[in-house]
Each structure stands twice: as C-alpha cells, then as structure tokens.
Amino acid sequence: MSEPKENVLMEKIVSLCKRRGFVFQSSEIYGGINGFWDYGPLGAELKRNVKETWWSTMTRLRDDVVGLEATIIMAPQIWKASGHVDTFSDPMCDCLLTRKRFRADQIDPQSGVVYHFAGARDAAAGKESPDAFSVLLPPGKPPESARKTAAQFYQTRGLQSVELLGERTEKVENTTRYNPENGAQLTDPRPFNLMLQTYVGPIQSEDNVAYLRPETAQAIFAQFKNVHETSRQKVPFGIAQIGKAFRNEVTPRNFTFRSREFEQMELEFFIKPDEAIEAICGSVATVPESGHPGEPQPNWGWQAWHRYWVEERVRFYEGIGLSRDTLGFHHQTSEELAHYARACTDILFKFPFSKKDETGAVKGDELEGIAARSDFDLSQHERHSGKSMGVFDEELRTAWTKLAPERQSELSSRYHDSRLKYLVKSGVPQEKAEREAKEDAEGLAKGQYIPHVIEPSAGVDRLILALIANAYTEVSSTDEKGKTETRVVMKFHPRVAPVKVGVFPLLKNKPELVAKAREVFQGLRGRFLAFYDDAGAIGRRYARQDEAGTPFCVTVDFDTLGEKPELLGTVTIRHRDDGRQERVPIAGLADWLQARLV
RNA sequence: GCGGGCGUAGCUCAGCGGUAGAGUACUAGUCUUCCAAACUAGUUGUCACGGGUUCGAAUCCCGUCGCCCGCUCCA
Numbered sequence: 001m002s003e004p005k006e007n008v009l010m011e012k013i014v015s016l017c018k019r020r021g022f023v024f025q026s027s028e029i030y031g032g033i034n035g036f037w038d039y040g041p042l043g044a045e046l047k048r049n050v051k052e053t054w055w056s057t058m059t060r061l062r063d064d065v066v067g068l069e070a071t072i073i074m075a076p077q078i079w080k081a082s083g084h085v086d087t088f089s090d091p092m093c094d095c096l097l098t099r100k101r102f103r104a105d106q107i108d109p110q111s112g113v114v115y116h117f118a119g120a121r122d123a124a125a126g127k128e129s130p131d132a133f134s135v136l137l138p139p140g141k142p143p144e145s146a147r148k149t150a151a152q153f154y155q156t157r158g159l160q161s162v163e164l165l166g167e168r169t170e171k172v173e174n175t176t177r178y179n180p181e182n183g184a185q186l187t188d189p190r191p192f193n194l195m196l197q198t199y200v201g202p203i204q205s206e207d208n209v210a211y212l213r214p215e216t217a218q219a220i221f222a223q224f225k226n227v228h229e230t231s232r233q234k235v236p237f238g239i240a241q242i243g244k245a246f247r248n249e250v251t252p253r254n255f256t257f258r259s260r261e262f263e264q265m266e267l268e269f270f271i272k273p274d275e276a277i278e279a280i281c282g283s284v285a286t287v288p289e290s291g292h293p294g295e296p297q298p299n300w301g302w303q304a305w306h307r308y309w310v311e312e313r314v315r316f317y318e319g320i321g322l323s324r325d326t327l328g329f330h331h332q333t334s335e336e337l338a339h340y341a342r343a344c345t346d347i348l349f350k351f352p353f354s355k356k357d358e359t360g361a362v363k364g365d366e367l368e369g370i371a372a373r374s375d376f377d378l379s380q381h382e383r384h385s386g387k388s389m390g391v392f393d394e395e396l397r398t399a400w401t402k403l404a405p406e407r408q409s410e411l412s413s414r415y416h417d418s419r420l421k422y423l424v425k426s427g428v429p430q431e432k433a434e435r436e437a438k439e440d441a442e443g444l445a446k447g448q449y450i451p452h453v454i455e456p457s458a459g460v461d462r463l464i465l466a467l468i469a470n471a472y473t474e475v476s477s478t479d480e481k482g483k484t485e486t487r488v489v490m491k492f493h494p495r496v497a498p499v500k501v502g503v504f505p506l507l508k509n510k511p512e513l514v515a516k517a518r519e520v521f522q523g524l525r526g527r528f529l530a531f532y533d534d535a536g537a538i539g540r541r542y543a544r545q546d547e548a549g550t551p552f553c554v555t556v557d558f559d560t561l562g563e564k565p566e567l568l569g570t571v572t573i574r575h576r577d578d579g580r581q582e583r584v585p586i587a588g589l590a591d592w593l594q595a596r597l598v
Numbered sequence: 599g600c601g602g603g604c605g606u607a608g609c610u611c612a613g614c615g616g617u618a619g620a621g622u623a624c625u626a627g628u629c630u631u632c633c634a635a636a637c638u639a640g641u642u643g644u645c646a647c648g649g650g651u652u653c654g655a656a657u658c659c660c661g662u663c664g665c666c667c668g669c670u671c672c673a
Contacts, residue, residue: 459673539633
C-alpha cells in the first residue's frame with residue numbers, strides 16, 4: 001500500500017515463479033495451505049545447486065568441518081534443554097480496544113479501580129451490545145475517563161451514541177489483565193506455541209508428544225560427542241547440517257520468506273574457550289575492525305572466529321551472485337541478544353518487500369545469523385542429559401603446567417566466574433552452582449572444557465528467494481513498428497542457475513540441423529543440466545531460456561555443418577546477460593562450459 | 599490469531615443479476631539463416647471452496663480456505 005511499486009515487483013516475481021515452475025503453492029488444488037510452498041522443476045534444481053554449493057564449501061573443501069544428517073523428530077527433552085519448549089510457547093493476549101498484542105508474561109502488574117460494564121445501548125439507532133467490557137482506572141484519574149474508554153469500545157462494536165449499562169466498580173491489585181497504555185480489558189491469555197507437535201506411537205497422549213524440530217542446530221549439539229569421537233576432529237572444528245525445520249508461525253508472510261516448513265543450512269563451529277587459548281598461546285589475537293581476518297590461527301578467540309565466519313559467509317554469498325551492495329548487516333545490540341549469546345551478526349538481503357528506515361535506506365531482511373553462543377548449548381545438554389559434553393585437550397593440559405601460578409589462578413578464576421554466571425542464570429541453586437563452577441575450573445587446569453560455539457545459520461528458502469529477486473531483470477525493447485516489449489531475464493550466477501545450457505538447431509525444418517543439435521545435446525547432458533528446444537523462432541527460444549535463467553545457449557547452424565569450411569564443427573554460444581555470441585568448436589564445448597560454471 | 603484489501607483460462611485481466619470473454623501462453627502444421635515474426639487449425643475454466651437469496655448468481659449475502667498489507671515474529 002505504502003510502497004506500491006515494490007509490491008508490484010514482488011507480485012511479478014511470485015507470478016514468474018509460478019509461470020516458469022520455480023515455486024508453487026503447496027496443495028494448490030485443494031486451495032493451498034498457508035505457509036507451505038513447493039519447488040517446481042526449475043526451483044528444485046536451483047535449490048539443489050545452492051545446497052550443494054554450501055555443502056561443498058562448508059565440508060568437502062575444508063579440513064575442519066564434517067557433516068551430519070539427523071532426524072526431524074527427536075527426544076522431546078532436547079527442546080526442553082534448548083529452551084524452545086519454554087520460549088516458543090508465549091501466552092499472548094490482545095487489547096479489546098486497540099487490538100494491540102501483548103505477551104501476557106511481560107505486562108507490568110497494575111493496581112486501581114476496575115469499572116465493569118455489562119453492555120451498552122444506542123437508543124437512537126435501537127441497537128444494543130450485550131458484550132461485557134471492563135476498564136482499569138489507575139489511582140487519581142477521574143471515573144469519566146473509564147467511561148470514555150468503554151464508550152470507544154462499544155463504538156468499535158457499531159454503536160453510535162453509547163449509553164453504558166450495568167456499571168459497577170471493583171478494587172484490584174497487581175492485575176495483568178488490562179492494557180497498561182489505556183486501561184482497556186485484554187483477552188484471556190492464549191498460548192502461542194510455535195513448535196509443531198505430533199505424537200510418537202499410536203496413542204495420542206501428553207506422554208507421547210513430540211515436536212518437529214524448530215531448528216536443525218540442536219541435533220548437532222545432541223550428537224556432538226558421537227561426531228567428535230568418530231571423526232578424529234579436534235577443537236576447533238565444526239559440524240554442518242542441511243535439513244528441514246518447522247515453525248508454526250503466527251503469520252507466514254512475504255511469499256516463501258517466512259514459511260512454516262523451511263530448510264536450514266547450519267554450521268556449529270566448536271572452539272576453545274578464550275581462557276584455554278590464553279593458556280596455550282599466551283594471549284588471544286586481536287581482531288581487525290572490519291574485513292576478513294585471514295586463515296584461522298591457533299590464537300584466535302571467539303571474536304576472531306566470529307568475524308572470520310561472518311566474512312566467510314559473505315564470500316559465499318558473493319560467490320553465488322549476491323554482491324555486497326545487495327546485502328546488509330545487523331549487529332545485534334546487547335538488548336537484542338539472547339542472554340547466553342555474546343554477539344550475533346545478521347546478514348541481510350535487500351528484498352523488494354524490505355522496509356526503508358528513517359533515512360530512506362533499505363536495511364534488508366535476514367538471510368543468515370552468525371551467533372557467538374558461548375558454551376551455552378552444550379552445557380544445557382550436559383545438565384539435562386547428565387552426559388558430559390566436555391572435551392579433553394592435550395595441548396591445554398601441557399601448556400597449563402608451564403604457566404606461572406598467578407597466571408593459572410587468574411585464568412582459572414575467570415573461567416570459574418563465567419561458568420558460575422551461566423549456572424546461576426540457568427536456575428541452578430547458588431550453592432550447587434558454586435560447587436560445579438569450581439569443578440569446571442579445576443577441569444580446565446587438567447585440559448578439560450566444554451567447547452564454545454560459533455553458529456552460522458542460514459535459511460535456504462530465503463536464500464532462494466533472494467537469488468530469484470536478485471536475478472529478476474526486465475529488459476524493454478522497441479521494434480521497428482514502435483511496439484515496446486518487456487522481457488524478463490533471470491540473471492542467476494552460472495553456479496546456481498537451474499539449467500546450465502540450452503541447445504537449439506537454428507531451424508526446425510532442416511533435418512541435418514536437428515540431427516546435429518540432438519547430437520550436441522546428447523554430448524552435454526551427462527555433464528550439465530542441458531535443455532533441448534526446437535519449437536518456434538530462435539529468438540523466442542532464447543527468450544524462454546532467459547526467463548529460466550539459463551546462462552548459455554548453443555545454436556547449431558549451417559556453418560556447423562560446413563557452409564563456411566573454416567567453421568565446420570563449431571557452434572554459436574550466446575550469452576544470456578548481454579546477448580553476446582561467440583564461436584566454439586563442439587569438441588571443446590564441454591570444457592568451455594565447465595570453466596564458466598564453477 | 600486480530601484489522602484492511604483481494605481471489606474469473608497456465609499468466610495478465612475484462613464482465614458486476616440473464617448462464618463466460620480478450621490478450622498472452624500452450625499444441626499441431628506451413629514458413630523462417632540468430633534475439634518473444636507471420637499465417638492456419640486446435641486445447642484450456644465446477645468464475646477459490648461450501649451454503650443462502652432469486653425463476654435465474656461469476657455478479658447480492660454468510661461461512662471456509664488462500665494471497666497481499668499492518669500488529670507480531672525471525673532462518
């Protein structure tokens with residue numbers, strides 16, 4: 001409404017996605033289901049390419065990250081330990097007057113006099129509202145203001161000149177049932193559980209409740225010990241996973257951006273606590289203000305690793321066609337951060353629906369969050385499962401014995417304090433917390449600690465939408481007759497483009513061109529996703545491939561067959577983004593393409 | 599979930615009480631030597647779904663579902 005132009009762009013993108021088979025509404029023939037989307041032929045290829053690029057960048061091309069593929073349904077205790085059972089089910093209530101929504105547990109208790117009304121009447125119009133309504137009147141305010149608020153309420157119910165009925169008053173203390181801003185009554189608190197539930201086993205009882213995972217990360221923490229022991233990795237190292245996650249969102253919105261079923265690509269990168277780094281290396285590396293800190297170093301603490309992963313992730317996005325100027329960054333403030341998190345940097349993409357800030361600049365919406373989560377997650381699972389999540393670090397133990405006694409006690413006491421802070425915040429009784437923190441500090445001296453974690457967590461479907469929005473380009477051209485035509489070119493990076501190459505005979509009614517084109521197509525299809533097309537004029541076929549985002553089109557013409565002898569056995573390659581053409585021998589075609597698709 | 603807008607062919611839309619149309623796309627054919635050419639023929643709809651009012655509903659009313667915008671939330 002306020003940004004009609006951008007909505008139009010978004011609508012065009014949604015329309016193209018359906019028309020060309022990138023994204024369909026789930027269950028469309030039954031009217032659809034809110035918050036669920038399917039990928040059509042082109043979308044499925046695009047998504048697969050993106051996930052494969054991520055997987056190979058994160059695991060296969062690195063020495064220090066291994067993969068995991070865990071189940072969607074896990075022991076419900078995992079979600080208790082992670083905090084999701086508690087924080088994902090907020091009781092919410094709405095102001096009956098303004099419709100504003102509140103978290104029931106965040107309303108400040110108030111005291112005063114409550115004015116109850118049984119209903120209201122509009123004698124002139126002959127209408128009556130039987131709905132009861134109450135207003136809280138803080139001390140010192142005139143009763144008239146309560147009646148005024150009530151009158152406003154009944155006006156929203158369709159009465160014009162309001163005559164209030166059945167007024168009575170009541171003194172209340174510390175109530176949270178009224179809107180702190182205007183005193184209007186709130187609806188009863190209703191639970192908003194964002195986790196999708198099911199039952200494991202045939203009996204649908206409370207004992208059998210299980211959750212569809214709301215994030216993939218927890219499986220990595222839960223399997224940390226197994227992966228650590230079997231992969232021969234030593235801290236620092238990471239575990240990567242791609243998989244579905246589910247959230248019963250209140251409002252799915254913005255096409256696929258906020259869906260109820262979505263896919264994540266998450267890395268949990270485990271690092272040594274800073275105290276261990278200091279013991280081993282003497283000090284923790286200082287981190288440059290901006291830019292990539294370079295290859296990982298042994299003296300990196302959490303800040304260096306955090307910056308490293310932010311920059312690595314930006315490189316990834318640049319590598320699949322999202323230039324830095326299409327991205328945005330949000331550094332969470334200390335108020336925004338979860339209590340256990342030390343830092344979180346969000347990588348944003350400037351979507352067509354992204355809002356402008358006060359200065360008119362588009363900030364963007366989140367593609368990925370890179371969080372420094374301390375040792376919170378593994379500690380939680382250690383406490384809830386009773387299984388140790390600590391690792392033994394030979395290097396640390398050796399280094400510790402060589403430290404001066406005052407250095408030992410300084411590091412030991414810092415580690416003790418941060419463990420104590422965590423334990424107390426997690427609700428462990430003070431006495432027990434002090435005992436456990438002391439044990440943890442003694443463990444550090446013997447080379448034991450719970451690893452800290454840096455978590456780059458990306459949403460696949462959001463990234464697909466970003467790539468589609470980024471690729472969407474309109475090209476207008478006017479022909480001799482003065483008719484202006486707008487064509488869509490999807491400028492995907494060749495690495496992620498669904499179809500890599502289109503193969504056409506210049507003309508369909510010349511069997512020798514068709515035969516040769518089929519032959520070229522057969523030669524390419526095993527190595528690249530290739531698409532053969534001979535329907536319609538050549539320009540039309542180019543346009544069709546432009547809309548699919550195919551970066552290269554190969555055309556077999558009469559020169560291929562030797563009309564000009566020097567061009568025998570060559571084809572025309574036409575570039576999507578500028579229509580440029582070049583001549584390439586068929587023999588070198590696959591290699592030519594290969595070089596441009598990585 | 600609440601408030602507002604919307605839902606007609608694959609897509610963009612017209613029709614707004616008398617029983618459904620245009621452009622485009624798609625299919626086949628003719629033609630065509632490089633950027634959505636032309637011609638011919640053809641396919642497509644429970645007018646989102648369900649109910650009601652009416653002699654008659656795509657059109658008016660109610661409900662449901664979905665999409666878009668705001669509240670909310672965040673991968």
